[in-house]
Amino acid sequence: xxxxxxxxxxxxxxxxxxQREDLPDGLLVKLAGDIDFSRAPELRAELIxxxxxxxxxxxxxxADVGYxxxxxxxxxxxxxxxxxxxxxxxxxxxxxxKVRGIFEIARLDAIFTLADxxxxxxxx
Numbered sequence: 001x002x003x004x005x006x007x008x009x010x011x012x013x014x015x016x017x018x019q020r021e022d023l024p025d026g027l028l029v030k031l032a033g034d035i036d037f038s039r040a041p042e043l044r045a046e047l048i049x050x051x052x053x054x055x056x057x058x059x060x061x062x063a064d065v066g067y068x069x070x071x072x073x074x075x076x077x078x079x080x081x082x083x084x085x086x087x088x089x090x091x092x093x094x095x096x097x098k099v100r101g102i103f104e105i106a107r108l109d110a111i112f113t114l115a116d117x118x119x120x121x122x123x124x
Contacts, residue, residue: 025055061121
């Protein structure tokens, strides 16, 4: 698919966080798009803003994230550290095989709580 510059700019200006849903014990955040060196600072700023309000559970749905590099991983590690310092949970769910592979190569699958779907993430 070929995109015009205007379409590419519109996609780039769209937030990586596409949806927020309050849960009884926290928040579900749905991400979409590629999380790379150019977009990770934006995601970090959005997550830091979300984490200003302490929540017992933060679920991050990454089903619509096609690619994530080490800067994206670092952003999620930082959010996880903030949650853990507070004694709160963070769960990543619905990782596609490519993104899950990145977590496995970095051995972060042993550090993060990963769930196959949102329902399992709510009880993980």
